[in-house]
Amino acid sequence: MSEQIHKRPNAIGSLIIVGAMLALTRTVHVWQEGSILAWALLGLAAGCTAALLLGWTRLVKGSLRKNRVRIALLALVGAGALTLNGCESTWKVLAVPPHFVSHQLCSAVFVAGLEPVGYYREAIQPKFGAASNFIRYELDRQRREVRVSFMGVVKSRSIYEGPLGCRVTHAAEPVPERTAMVPSSVPATPVETIAPQSAALADALQHAFADPQTAPHRYTKAVVVVHRGRIIGERYASGVTSATPLQGWSMTKSVTNALLGILVRKGKLDMNAPAPIAEWSSLGDSRHRITSDQLLRMVSGIGCGDSLHTAGWHTLFDPDTQMEYDIPDQASFAAKAGLRAKPGDQWQYTNCNYVLLSRIIRDAIGGDPVRVRTFFENEIFKPLGIETATFEFDSAGTPLGTAQLWASARDWARFGLLYLRDGVTSSGQRLLPEGWVDYSAQLTAQSSDLGYGAGFWTQRGNSSGGRARIAAGMPADSFMAVGSQGQYTIVIPSEDLVIVRLGWSYTPDDDIIATERLTREVIAAVHTSKELQN
Incomplete structure (x- = not known):
């Protein structure tokens, strides 16, 4: 039908x-x-x-x-x-x-x-x-x-x-x-929604779902707040439940960061060595010395497109956009890009970096989507209790580690908890190397205007963007996975908080103003509500 x-x-x-x-x-x-x-x-x-x-x-x-x-x-x-x-x-x-x-x-x-x-x-x-x-x-x-x-x-x-x-x-x-190559997945069963456990927190979530009568709309679909390891409030739009997978867009890059960390812990990858990309293997190739760290921090210097500004018709002409939706082997496309700057000199947010990192992950695991999917399940999804995640692949069998991970708001919160706990699960299993979380949240010096780390946006390091977000209410030690149109998983160690907001917003700068307000109000609710002090 x-x-x-x-x-x-x-x-x-x-x-x-x-x-x-x-x-x-x-x-x-x-x-x-x-x-x-x-x-x-x-x-x-x-x-x-x-x-x-x-x-x-x-x-x-x-x-x-x-x-x-x-x-x-x-x-x-x-x-x-x-x-x-x-x-x-x-x-x-x-x-x-x-x-x-x-x-x-x-x-x-x-x-x-x-x-x-x-x-x-x-x-x-x-x-x-x-x-x-x-x-x-x-x-x-x-x-x-x-x-x-x-x-x-x-x-x-x-x-x-x-x-x-x-x-x-x-x-x-x-x-x-x-x-037929992969066993069918069983959809997760929705569980009862946990209502906000204080009036102040309920008000914060109410504000997060407020939408103007006219465009640009915010279309908030899910908010989950986790404090001290437990959900203290969540809310969902009509048609969305606690088990509904929603697209993370570039929050997927933060999960790619975690997968790289697992490979580093297992001794399968050196982030500071030349990236294992066959097309760049010749010693005479100007891209040969590009490291996986430089790809992760968006300072590789490769001349692809611009994945940061994706609103408007002009994105149709961007090589990154064309790669994502019209190229069957995205990594092969990205590997052909020449240099636009000396590696390590300039910061440029381009999905080509993470497409190449995704192929590095695939090759280190075994090279086909079934093995890659199994690795994801065993090494990160099951240890974290993630039940709804679907990581999509291109036609070459490379995971789309730039933007194509779908997971429920609760599962995005579980991922945030991994970084809140310094790479250790609630059962005490270490998934990420010691120091990896601080490495990920460390400011990339070349992005001092916007505040990018290594797969996460960060308020650490005194960037101008970080200072502006701190002034708007985000704690100075916080960092966050961010996706287009207002996808956020915000990790706040000093408050023992993880805040997830998902939707498809058309407000400026990925709905950052409303997200800063949500963060402020959640923190204030935690500090002032007796119900949340226990």
């Missing part, structure tokens, strides 16, 4: 969008090359030609013979404009929306069990604005897949592979479907 959700796209509108994409693609490329004015005009001409071509045909419908010469000339000019722009780069831009939609809907429905129409309306449609009118998607529950068409031209298909999550399929590079 399949569910067809969106209407068939309008042809003229589709061509207008295509034309705009052509113009923007050419303009972005020329901006990078230098001679922007002349080439931008050519790109604009390409876009206008593509848009006008079908529009003109529509206008003269019924009298094509009379206008066939003019239409032929328009077609010729349009073809030339396409050549100037470059089919490959244009196609990469156009491929991002359908791949994004098919993957996200597949994960939301089959991994998280969310209702598709509401998820599309809140978590996907606002990202594309008017262009969302040209997206048509079909949800096939029997085949466990999502098929998407963008403008009736570019198509995508994502499949659900059980514990391996969802994956975009690529017809040009077929990979056997892996569902």
